[in-house]
Amino acid sequence: MTEPATPYTAGKPATPDASVALRARIPGWGVDLDPKDRPSFPREQPGIATGAHWKFPDRQPEEQPRERSIEHAMLTPVFGTSVPLRGASGVIRRYAYGRFSEGRAAHWLLLIAADRVDAWENHLKSLASLRPDNPITETGIGSEFSGNGFTSRTGNRVDVNHSWMDPVIVAGPWVLAGLAGAAVFRAVRRRV
Structure with a gap:
C-alpha cells in the first residue's frame, strides 16, 4: 500500500501552502518559525532521524459512520468501535x-x-x-462508614471546601427522580 499524505504517517507531512499565505489566512500561524522560539529546533533539522519506522497500516473498514475531527481529512487507520x-x-x-x-x-x-x-x-x-x-452501593457511600472514610475527608485537603456539595450532587438526581415518580404515581392513582 502506498503512503498517503496524511498526519498519520511516520514522516513529517509537507506544508500545503506557503507560510505567507498561511500567515495571512490563519491568525497566529507561524509564531514559532524563528528557531530561537522553538526548544525542539535542534532535533528538527534535516537529516536527523525521527525514530519512527513504519509503513502506513492497512485501513480498518468503517462499517458505520464514525466521528472525527474536522481538522482531519480521514479517520486514523485504526479506531475504536466498542x-x-x-x-x-x-x-x-x-x-x-x-x-x-x-x-x-x-x-x-x-x-x-x-x-x-x-x-x-x-x-x-x-x-x-x-x-x-443501586445508588447507595454504586456511589461508594458505604466506604464513608468504614476504613476512616469520614476522617479522611477532614484536615489539610484541597477538596474540603466543596465536600458538603457531594451528597447533594450524587443523591440529588435520585431524590428528584423519586419525587417525580411519586408525583406520577399519585396522579395516576387519582385518575383511577
Whole structure:
C-alpha cells in the first residue's frame, strides 16, 4: 500500500501552502518559525532521524459512520468501535464533531453535555430494567462508614471546601427522580 499524505504517517507531512499565505489566512500561524522560539529546533533539522519506522497500516473498514475531527481529512487507520454512538448523546457528539474544531470550547462543552445525557439515558434504561442501579452501593457511600472514610475527608485537603456539595450532587438526581415518580404515581392513582 502506498503512503498517503496524511498526519498519520511516520514522516513529517509537507506544508500545503506557503507560510505567507498561511500567515495571512490563519491568525497566529507561524509564531514559532524563528528557531530561537522553538526548544525542539535542534532535533528538527534535516537529516536527523525521527525514530519512527513504519509503513502506513492497512485501513480498518468503517462499517458505520464514525466521528472525527474536522481538522482531519480521514479517520486514523485504526479506531475504536466498542461504544458506537446512540441516542440523544450520539446526536450531540456528532454535532460537536461535525460543526466545531477541537480547538473550540464549544466542541468540548458539547462532548461534556453528551456525557451527562448519556449517563441519564443509562439511568433511565436501568430503571426500566429488572435490575435497576443501586445508588447507595454504586456511589461508594458505604466506604464513608468504614476504613476512616469520614476522617479522611477532614484536615489539610484541597477538596474540603466543596465536600458538603457531594451528597447533594450524587443523591440529588435520585431524590428528584423519586419525587417525580411519586408525583406520577399519585396522579395516576387519582385518575383511577
